[in-house]
Amino acid sequence: MAEKLTLNLKELSKRTEGLASGHRACAGCPFPAIIKMILGAADDPVVVANATGCMEVVTTIFPYTAWPVPWIHNAFENAAATISGVESAYKALLRKGKIPGNKKIKFIAFGGDGGTYDIGLQSLSGAIERGHNFLYVLYDNEGYMNTGIQRSSATPFAAHTTTSPAGKVIPGKTQHRKDLTEIVAAHNLPYAAQASPSHWNDLIRKVRKALSVEGPTFISIISPCVPGWGYPEHMSIELAKLAVETKFWPLYEVENGYYKINYKPRNPLPVIEFLKPQARFKHILNRPDLIEEIQRFVDERWERLLWLEQRKPEENK
């Protein structure tokens, strides 16, 4: 168990520098900051498995790597299966005395929404069900950004992507996003959460919490995408914050089946405030019916979370 779950930035800055400089992420991409928070949050050494995607591509163009920790990339859809193999080997080698018994290592897999919601869902489900001791971090930029912005099942309703283009007849994606955190929670794992880089304190606490429990854990983190969402590159953190303030991206956690919303905006903003700065929604700014549909979806999910949160563990009743 981590000594305490929160860290201030001074403490964090002494624990990590994050990714090394020189990686090729787009200017303003928020996932390097997310990685910094995660690597800094970990008390023990970590080994990382990374799904194919932007993060893998921009941080490891041979012979340059930006990773300060052992890192393995296998393929697109199998980060969870890969880390489950690493973790299994660790257990076997400990048991056989081939590595010292006091050598504590934590295992973290990173995947984007393509590698997690879609092509890698089976691998993730399998690894969680088997109960491997690892943290899966989903950085959700709501589309296949690495291949040039195509829809994923994380892409929001009405968003324009190159495979859900806003056309004369069809106004972008015709389906709402899938609720992956709920799907993961249905595996009855010890800990699942949603976080945002804008709320760094909450994010770091969640990572420390996840790394302190035995068994599979999952954190879904919103990661705005400059070219994919279409906004000025200085706005990444601001947009992540707007996603939270509009309740588009609720910050919550599911611990042993019990839900807790970690942040309830006192004066929630209408979802349009989150949509407005993004070019992928530009075509619906004059379509109040579509904006209303997104608002309805956001409100409904929020209501559902409030309802789920009512069930409290025995000691808190």
Add this chain to the structure above:
Amino acid sequence: MAVKNRKRMALTGNEAYAYAMKQINPDVVAAYPITPATEIVQIFAKYVADGLVNTEFVPVESEHSAMSACVGASATGARVMTGTASQGLALMHEILYIASSLRLPIVMAVVNRALSGPINIHCDHSDTMGSRDAGWIQVYTENANEAYHSVIMGIRIAETVNLPLMVTLDGFIISHEMEVVEVLEDQEVQEFIGERKPLYNILDVDNPITVGPLDLQDYYFEHKRQQVEAMKYAKEVIKSVVEEYNKKFGTDFPAFIEPYRMEDAEYAVLAMSSAAGTMKEAVDLMREKGEKVGLVRLRVFRPFPFEELREVFKNIKAIGVMDRADSLNTMGGPVFNETRSALYDLETRPKMMGFVFGLGGRDFPIEDAIHIIERVKALKEGKKVDMVEYIGVRE
């Protein structure tokens, strides 16, 4: 040449393979059941449950994840094994290439089974032939006894050259038939395989490395060139490991090819796996009739032993090459095509024809084996034959 009385066990091919795995006691086994390889996983799971091995067994949710977990596990320096067949191998296909390019010596049983479609569960070689360019060493075995010993040798070979290796056995024909297997003592197995000395280890948190980076135009070709060199090196290692094994344990396994009654042969057949056993009998029968025919059994398909084939066939006038898979290229199967290519540079080039047989588990009776010999004889005599003939299929 029996050095001492070996323990003899009646085992099916699957049981023999699983028994070898037990004696190897790998660090990690990640596997998914599939007919006709299911028993290997089942038997091994029971070994784990009974505490007969201290392997971490990962019962994954698909073959894709099986190979993916094997890659992750092997990258720690652990000794890793798995097994599959047919569709399972096809589902692993993507990760097979990654395992070999990361130079991870995973050892896998493949119980040969026809690939869909149409769906079928019986033996042919379309599965492993589909993986022939994945950068894995491929060893095709004739019977359960050979499969058992090939697994043990396979660990040493794979871990010496840092390439993954598959040992194949014919589905049902070998996997489910009971035979006498002469087994080694556990201690002998452990001593022979020794400890794995990995190229790298991602659990070394004090010396972090990056495994599987994006490798573009500037370096991808160099890394592929290294794999070619590793395959060349595998030839030396296979030869020396098989020699050492034979010497140590009194066995007489061939390294790459097994010539059978080739001494004064004028024409010959090249066959693999269990069909070679049937063909040996057919050769004996034809020899009794005075035919100067021989057989070469091809045991290792990757790396392809082109030098050994050139040597054994250099004075042969006509050769029939048997394939239990068809490349659907209108010129037969891969063994035929590669062998023909290998012999192209011989001073006196033999006449060659291909035979595709046994697809989807179609029986290969002795009559068909004799028929093949007769067709190769016709080829030798200059009679008209097809470049590729299909054996045992109804017109």
Add this chain to the structure above:
Amino acid sequence: MKKKGWKELPEGAIIPAAPTSPEFKTGDWRIQKPVWNEDKCVHCLLCWLYCPDSAIKVKDGKVVAFDYEYCKGCGICEQVCPPKIRAIEMVKEEI
């Protein structure tokens, strides 16, 4: 840097010593650059936290430098600097 041949490269396409990316400079991506006013800075470290390029250097809990060899000029540091402080200002990059 002379590119290595296949006989010289480590096998398995691994990168044996991490991290090596600082050998690749990204500062020339920049079209605007952050100017840091040390006097105004309260060292809250938000700019350090959010800098995607690890270009803001911190020592003993204090911002000490901006590394223009890597800064891509995204402007997030200016954006996250507390409004009452405003110790970072983006200016047009002079070429």
